[in-house]
Amino acid sequence: MFGRMAYRGGIDLGGTKIQAAVVDDAGNVVGQARNPTPTTGGPADVADEIAATMREASAGADVETSSLAGIGVGSPGKIDNEAGTVTGAKNLPGWDGSFDLRAALEHSCGAPVAIGNDVDVATDAEFQLGSGRPYQSLLGVFWGTGVGGGIILDGKPWLGRGAAAEIGHVCVRMGGAPCPCGREGCMEAYAGRYAMELRARREVERGEKTMLFKIMEERGRTRLTSGVWARALDRDDALAQRLMERAVRALGAGVASTLNVLDVEAVIIGGGLGLRLGQPYVEKIREAMMPHLFASERPPAVELAELGDLGGAIGASLLVKATAAA
Amino acid sequence: MFGRMAYRGGIDLGGTKIQAAVVDDAGNVVGQARNPTPTTGGPADVADEIAATMREASAGADVETSSLAGIGVGSPGKIDNEAGTVTGAKNLPGWDGSFDLRAALEHSCGAPVAIGNDVDVATDAEFQLGSGRPYQSLLGVFWGTGVGGGIILDGKPWLGRGAAAEIGHVCVRMGGAPCPCGREGCMEAYAGRYAMELRARREVERGEKTMLFKIMEERGRTRLTSGVWARALDRDDALAQRLMERAVRALGAGVASTLNVLDVEAVIIGGGLGLRLGQPYVEKIREAMMPHLFASERPPAVELAELGDLGGAIGASLLVKATAAA
Numbered sequence: 001m002f003g004r005m006a007y008r009g010g011i012d013l014g015g016t017k018i019q020a021a022v023v024d025d026a027g028n029v030v031g032q033a034r035n036p037t038p039t040t041g042g043p044a045d046v047a048d049e050i051a052a053t054m055r056e057a058s059a060g061a062d063v064e065t066s067s068l069a070g071i072g073v074g075s076p077g078k079i080d081n082e083a084g085t086v087t088g089a090k091n092l093p094g095w096d097g098s099f100d101l102r103a104a105l106e107h108s109c110g111a112p113v114a115i116g117n118d119v120d121v122a123t124d125a126e127f128q129l130g131s132g133r134p135y136q137s138l139l140g141v142f143w144g145t146g147v148g149g150g151i152i153l154d155g156k157p158w159l160g161r162g163a164a165a166e167i168g169h170v171c172v173r174m175g176g177a178p179c180p181c182g183r184e185g186c187m188e189a190y191a192g193r194y195a196m197e198l199r200a201r202r203e204v205e206r207g208e209k210t211m212l213f214k215i216m217e218e219r220g221r222t223r224l225t226s227g228v229w230a231r232a233l234d235r236d237d238a239l240a241q242r243l244m245e246r247a248v249r250a251l252g253a254g255v256a257s258t259l260n261v262l263d264v265e266a267v268i269i270g271g272g273l274g275l276r277l278g279q280p281y282v283e284k285i286r287e288a289m290m291p292h293l294f295a296s297e298r299p300p301a302v303e304l305a306e307l308g309d310l311g312g313a314i315g316a317s318l319l320v321k322a323t324a325a326a
Numbered sequence: 327m328f329g330r331m332a333y334r335g336g337i338d339l340g341g342t343k344i345q346a347a348v349v350d351d352a353g354n355v356v357g358q359a360r361n362p363t364p365t366t367g368g369p370a371d372v373a374d375e376i377a378a379t380m381r382e383a384s385a386g387a388d389v390e391t392s393s394l395a396g397i398g399v400g401s402p403g404k405i406d407n408e409a410g411t412v413t414g415a416k417n418l419p420g421w422d423g424s425f426d427l428r429a430a431l432e433h434s435c436g437a438p439v440a441i442g443n444d445v446d447v448a449t450d451a452e453f454q455l456g457s458g459r460p461y462q463s464l465l466g467v468f469w470g471t472g473v474g475g476g477i478i479l480d481g482k483p484w485l486g487r488g489a490a491a492e493i494g495h496v497c498v499r500m501g502g503a504p505c506p507c508g509r510e511g512c513m514e515a516y517a518g519r520y521a522m523e524l525r526a527r528r529e530v531e532r533g534e535k536t537m538l539f540k541i542m543e544e545r546g547r548t549r550l551t552s553g554v555w556a557r558a559l560d561r562d563d564a565l566a567q568r569l570m571e572r573a574v575r576a577l578g579a580g581v582a583s584t585l586n587v588l589d590v591e592a593v594i595i596g597g598g599l600g601l602r603l604g605q606p607y608v609e610k611i612r613e614a615m616m617p618h619l620f621a622s623e624r625p626p627a628v629e630l631a632e633l634g635d636l637g638g639a640i641g642a643s644l645l646v647k648a649t650a651a652a
Contacts, residue, residue, distance in 0.1 A: 137486070149587070153484060160463070160589020163621040170583040171618045173500050174575060183618060185579075249500060253511075257496040261475070261587050263486020292497045292509060295489040 007063055008320040009054055009071035009111065012118065012312030013037070015091030015145060016223075018050055020057035021313035022068070027129040029310055031061030042094035043086075047101055051108035066110030072319030073101065073113060074121035074312050078162075081115050091145070114319040118312055119165070120157055122305075123150025125315030126268045130306035137264040140305075141167065141255055141285075142271035144226070146180075146192040151262065168192060172253040187254030191247040193273055197224040203239055210239035226276035233277075248281070252288020260294045270305030279304055333389055334646040335380055335397035335437065338444065338638030339363070341417030341471060342549075344376055346383035347639035348394070353455040355636055357387030368420035369412075373427055377434035392436030398645030399427065399439065400447035400638050404488075407441050417471070440645040444638055445491070446483055448631075449476025451641030452594045456632035463590040466631075467493065467581055467611075468597035470552070472506075472518040477588065494518060498579040513580030517573040519599055523550040529565055536565035552602035559603075574607070578614020586620045596631030605630055 007030065012019040015037060022031035033056035038045045050073070051065070058065045065071070077089030084102025089095040102113045123140030126132040132140075132152065140150035149167030151158040158164055168188035169181060176185030180195055189195050200212055215235075216228045232240035255267060269282050286302040293299055307314055333356065338345040341363060348357035359382030364371045376399070377391070384391045391397070403415030410428025415421040428439045449466035452458040458466075458478065466476035475493030477484040484490055494514035495507060502511030506521055515521050526538055541561075542554045558566035581593060595608050612628040619625055633640055 151587070153479065158479060158588075161591065161621070161624070162589070164587065164589035166586040166589075166620040169586045169618070169620045170496075171579040172497055173502075174498050174579045176499075181620075185618075253497040253500045257583060258587050260492040260495045261477070261490065261584050262484075263488070263490035263492075265487065292495070292511075294492040294495045294507075295487070298487070 006069040007061060007067070008317040009058065009065065009068045009109075010121075010313040010315065010317030010319075011050055011054060011071065011073040012122075012316060013046070013050065013073055013075045013092075014118070014312070015076070018046075018053045019309065019313045020050075020053040021310055021317060022057050022061040022063065023314055023317040027314065029314065031057045031059070031063075032310065032313070033057040033060065038093055040093055043092070043099035043101070044104065046092055046095070047099075047104040047108070051105060054105075054109055064110075068109070068111040068320075070112040070114060070320030071105060071109055072121065072316035073105070073115045074118035074316040074319075075101065075115055076118050079115050079117055084113070084115065086115065112320070114321075116316065116319045117159075119148035119150045120159065121315030121319060122270060122312045123152060123165075123268070123315070124157060124318055125307050125311045126270065126305050127152045128318060129314060130311060131268045131303040132266060135265040135301070137262070138266040138268055139165075139167075139255070139258060139262060139264050139300075141251070141267060141269045141274065143191060143251065143269060143274040144272035145194045147188045147251070147254070148271065149258070151264075153262070153264070167254060167258050170254045170257050172250050172257070187250050190250030191254070193224065193226065193229070196229075196243050196247060199243060200224060200239060203243075208239050211235055211237045212240055226272040229273065230276050248284045248288050251285050252290075253292050255285065256289040256292035259289070259300060260292075263295060264300060266301040266303060268303055268305050270308075270311055275305060275308055332395040333387060333393070334643040335384065335391065335394045335435070336639040336641065336643030336645075337376055337380060337397065337399040338448075338642060339372070339376065339399055339401045339418075340444070340638070341402070344372075344379045345635065345639045346376075346379040347636055347643060348383050348387040348389065349640055349643040353640065355640065357383045357385070357389075358636065358639070359383040359386065364419055366419055369418070369425035369427070370430065372418055372421070373425075373430040373434070377431060380431075380435055390436075394435070394437040394646075396438040396440060396646030397431060397435055398447065398642035399431070399441045400444040400642035400645075401427065401441055402444050405441050405443055410439070410441065412441065438646070442642065442645045445474035445476045446485065447641030447645060448596060448638045449478060449491075449594070449641070450483060450644055451633050451637045452596065452631050453478045454644060455640060456637060457594045457629040458592060461591040461627070463588070464592040464594055465491075465493075465581070465584060465588060465590050465626075467577070467593060467595045467600065469517065469577065469595060469600035470598035471520045473514045473577070473580070474597065475584070477590070479588070479590070493580060493584050496580045496583050498576050498583070513576050516576030517580070519550065519552065519555070522555075522569050522573060526550060526565060526569060529569075534565050537561055537563045538566055552598040555599065556602050574610045574614050577611050578616075579618050581611065582615040582618035585615070585626060586618075589621060590626060592627040592629060594629055594631050596634075596637055601631060601634055
């Protein structure tokens with residue numbers, strides 16, 4: 001189409017959902033789709049579902065996937081963008097080994113594909129287009145199943161040797177709670193939704209009363225989703241409140257520790273739980289940070305992620321190099 | 327002198343000692359002197375002692391301080407290099423307010439003066455001239471009275487908004503030991519020599535037996551210096567061993583947490599205790615890190631600081647811009 005802007009595709013590949021977006025050059029979402037991540041099969045099945053979701057989003061924007069300037073994928077696991085592979089994405093079915101996700105998607109979608117780390121692209125989205133726009137240095141905190149982090153320093157992502165910003169595994173309590181990662185006392189062991197669910201189940205086994213699992217069943221869920229937690233908190237469920245306060249304390253200590261290392265200008269809080277619980281919990285995390293923050297006389301800005309659920313997919317689209325009009 | 331290289335002066339200003347060095351363009355120390363830091367008086371007295379120590383070091387290199395290309399000072403407290411001031415250096419006598427250290431030293435030494443943070447310059451020295459030479463990113467850990475940190479990323483210091491790398495105040499235990507800083511559970515609350523001495527004194531009050539204070543008196547000290555700790559450990563003093571194991575565990579957790587954020591190539595361990603206890607404790611810290619390290623399949627190099635006691639003064643000399651031959 002004459003004079004038309006180049007559209008880019010973005011995929012946020014998560015353990016529970018695949019979110020696709022078609023994004024224009026100004027960062028506006030012009031099409032989107034979301035589907036559950038397959039829970040059985042293997043990487044090829046996940047790749048098929050990604051392609052189908054990308055096609056749905058593209059249809060919404062009235063384009064073919066093959067006319068996209070490119071498709072970016074924010075993925076869990078270990079990314080090798082040179083090789084196009086994703087390795088050991090343990091929340092995805094049968095994805096213990098290495099899979100050439102780029103080749104699979106380029107074949108099925110007919111557009112160039114770039115792959116990045118899910119949390120890094122979500123951080124970049126908030127930095128370029130969201131709450132992070134006013135800052136040159138920031139920490140993204142993605143509070144969901146786990147607690148992921150992303151770092152921007154002097155306007156550029158800091159990735160270290162590929163495993164920087166693993167803030168979920170900052171140790172907030174030596175000899176503390178077991179973390180799903182196998183370590184002890186990690187921030188994620190207290191604040192990650194997966195760890196919180198394990199803890200809630202243990203408490204119930206010990207005879208603790210809670211509405212959490214009843215709400216889960218009512219909502220047709222098999223896990224304690226962010227919505228389940230939010231509803232239980234709204235109903236003043238004592239166990240939910242106690243575990244959430246514990247999570248906030250750990251987030252406060254772990255995020256403040258990270259800030260004591262980085263001294264960035266801002267903290268942007270996103271992720272499933274962060275977005276669902278919203279501004280009141282941003283305030284709670286800020287308060288929980290303060291006792292551990294070294295430069296407490298001039299704390300960083302602490303803000304809710306602005307791009308919401310779509311941040312990951314929008315950020316993934318930014319992996320596609322800007323190109324001439326399609 | 328015809329063709330002579332420019333010499334630079336460097337001062338490491340500490341709470342117990344003032345170390346001066348004269349350094350040539352290749353980073354070699356050609357003169358040095360050390361004096362105790364005044365414990366009474368005020369900033370002007372400290373500045374006089376700095377100038378005297380710099381003169382001694384210069385005499386050893388057969389130069390006048392006024393012929394130095396410049397003098398760099400690595401200082402505690404809050405540095406304003408624009409204004410030349412040091413503010414709130416609480417380990418120095420009567421230095422709660424602000425003092426124009428640059429003007430005082432330029433007057434007494436007759437050479438241009440630059441001031442930097444003590445730990446940052448020590449990190450830069452190890453990066454440019456010491457154990458950090460092979461790396462482009464590293465974490466300096468200065469284990470002494472407190473636990474200071476310095477960060478190099480992509481070959482450049484990362485200072486944040488001026489308070490980055492405060493690794494001593496990474497929280498390793500929520501609700502944990504009181505830190506001299508007033509917070510709880512900081513790495514420094516377990517591993518800083520000052521906090522360790524407070525703890526040792528409390529244990530003695532509770533009836534614990536130890537040789538620590540006897541050794542201190544024998545050595546004519548009023549504090550548990552690094553040498554006192556080393557001697558007590560050599561004699562298998564149970565309290566010294568227990569407190570040192572506790573310190574190493576905290577260092578392991580706190581340094582690993584910092585690495586989980588930064589994912590740098592190397593950790594360089596210096597500081598009074600780090601240097602005195604040396605390679606065996608570098609190994610102990612490495613071991614204590616591993617259970618908390620996220621990227622444990624490819625841990626960073628962990629090395630002892632190579633420039634030893636002179637690192638701070640050499641690093642301070644690097645604050646002086648390279649100039650034409652004097």
